Amino acid sequence: MSQNFVNPDQIRAWFSRAMSDMYKSEVPLYDTLLDLVAQVNAKTLAAQPELAAQLARTGEIERLDIERHGAIRVGTAQELSNMRRVFAVMGMQPVGYYDLSPAGVPVHSTAFRATHEASLQASPFRVFTSLLRLELIDDEALREKAARILAARQIFTDRALELAARFEAQGGLDEADAREFVAEALHTFRWHSEATVSLADYQELHGQHRLIADVVAFKGPHINHLTPRTLDIDEAQAEMPRRGVSAKAVIEGPPPRKCPILLRQTSFKALEEAVRFAGSDAGSHTARFGEIEQRGVALTRKGRALYDHLLDLARSRISGAPNEGNADAYMRNLQDSFAAFPDDYEQLHAQGLAYFRYFLTGKQGAEPGADLQTLIAQGHIRFEPLVYEDFLPVSAAGIFQSNLGDKAQAEYAQNASQAAFEQALGAKVQDELALYQDTQDRSLAACLQALGVQAG
Ligand code: OOG
Numbered sequence: 001m002s003q004n005f006v007n008p009d010q011i012r013a014w015f016s017r018a019m020s021d022m023y024k025s026e027v028p029l030y031d032t033l034l035d036l037v038a039q040v041n042a043k044t045l046a047a048q049p050e051l052a053a054q055l056a057r058t059g060e061i062e063r064l065d066i067e068r069h070g071a072i073r074v075g076t077a078q079e080l081s082n083m084r085r086v087f088a089v090m091g092m093q094p095v096g097y098y099d100l101s102p103a104g105v106p107v108h109s110t111a112f113r114a115t116h117e118a119s120l121q122a123s124p125f126r127v128f129t130s131l132l133r134l135e136l137i138d139d140e141a142l143r144e145k146a147a148r149i150l151a152a153r154q155i156f157t158d159r160a161l162e163l164a165a166r167f168e169a170q171g172g173l174d175e176a177d178a179r180e181f182v183a184e185a186l187h188t189f190r191w192h193s194e195a196t197v198s199l200a201d202y203q204e205l206h207g208q209h210r211l212i213a214d215v216v217a218f219k220g221p222h223i224n225h226l227t228p229r230t231l232d233i234d235e236a237q238a239e240m241p242r243r244g245v246s247a248k249a250v251i252e253g254p255p256p257r258k259c260p261i262l263l264r265q266t267s268f269k270a271l272e273e274a275v276r277f278a279g280s281d282a283g284s285h286t287a288r289f290g291e292i293e294q295r296g297v298a299l300t301r302k303g304r305a306l307y308d309h310l311l312d313l314a315r316s317r318i319s320g321a322p323n324e325g326n327a328d329a330y331m332r333n334l335q336d337s338f339a340a341f342p343d344d345y346e347q348l349h350a351q352g353l354a355y356f357r358y359f360l361t362g363k364q365g366a367e368p369g370a371d372l373q374t375l376i377a378q379g380h381i382r383f384e385p386l387v388y389e390d391f392l393p394v395s396a397a398g399i400f401q402s403n404l405g406d407k408a409q410a411e412y413a414q415n416a417s418q419a420a421f422e423q424a425l426g427a428k429v430q431d432e433l434a435l436y437q438d439t440q441d442r443s444l445a446a447c448l449q450a451l452g453v454q455a456g
């Protein structure tokens with residue numbers, strides 16, 4: 001076995017950087033967004049020394065500038081399972097299952113990401129990956145046409161798949177292979193201004209659902225956005241129009257809080273881009289957009305149930321989904337309903353609503369039999385919020401919709417199908433809650449060991 005394998009975390013970091021550079025040149029507005037976020041983050045850190053100290057203690061400050069997620073949509077089971085193999089080379093595993101059909105988007109999804117806290121620290125790059133569900137389309141002739149078009153394309157270069165196979169056979173790639181792999185894999189995510197279908201076919205696919213045209217009519221699953229992480233999304237949202245960027249009406253997710261939970265997201269509208277269709281008709285397509293996110297503490301099953309309940313409550317008080325017309329009323333509802341969600345870390349910890357990491361304070365002399373509560377009360381151990389690394393289905397649906405721009409929403413029978421998704425993927429998706437629990441447990445075990453206290 002070769003000892004010269006590059007750590008997958010390093011390959012992921014290279015790839016994330018290459019993807020960002022490519023997207024900057026493809027969508028210059030993304031560069032504007034990066035600038036805006038960097039300035040908001042610097043201002044927030046200067047104004048909130050306690051936040052800056054917390055991010056320094058957890059190490060998050062170091063990953064902040066490189067942190068981003070992207071999203072792609074694939075068309076077939078084979079594309080999805082090859083995507084899994086390609087992401088595995090970069091240390092990214094499928095985590096979580098998201099059903100978007102209740103929101104009128106005919107896809108289901110997972111997030112490819114690193115799973116261990118040390119790897120997340122090295123590169124938190126994640127890709128929200130959706131699989132088109134042709135079975136939800138009731139027009140049989142169109143369904144077959146779409147399937148035929150998809151079956152004829154290969155979204156990966158031969159070399160990318162060869163190197164993925166080499167990674168699987170050897171258990172790793174050396175530096176030359178890894179660098180070549182990054183360059184080859186990048187091709188899959190490029191924008192192609194030439195469609196593989198005629199204008200008439202495009203219009204037919206588009207007429208069924210804009211998303212179907214986006215997935216089926218092109219050579220590959222172009223990256224449709226890249227999202228930097230901001231420390232103050234309300235400020236970033238307010239700054240967008242000042243820089244001539246037209247922002248989405250409402251920020252998805254929880255309301256502003258002292259102790260942020262889960263994920264808040266906003267985006268700017270997709271750009272209209274020139275396309276040449278087969279037969280050389282000229283036209284356009286809108287798919288690619290920009291997004292900003294703010295991440296907070298990961299919630300336990302109990303915390304998540306409370307979040308889902310309060311979000312439902314706020315949404316039930318407006319008619320339909322939040323939009324330009326009811327944005328203010330919706331944000332007020334959200335503030336009101338989330339008053340019931342404790343907003344300090346002590347309470348979130350004591351009530352078992354969120355995940356944390358435990359750290360040593362440096363104070364020695366713990367009693368060998370002491371329990372966690374005592375160790376915290378006596379100042380031997382402190383805890384810091386464990387950041388949420390995943391996505392939210394209701395928020396994702398809002399992001400999809402704002403950039404698909406469809407006024408009339410499709411109605412699908414609500415049938416989440418994790419088993420069918422996993423069959424297409426060729427693997428099970430990991431349970432995100434188990435991953436947070438593992439990280440929390442590891443941090444506690446390390447503290448107890450260092451203090452010479454029996455775990456129990
Ligand atoms: C993905 C939308 C979901 C997010 O951050 O929730 C998403 C898409 O439009 O393909 O990226």
Ligand code: NI
Nearest residue numbers: 071227291399
């Ligand atoms: Ni996104």
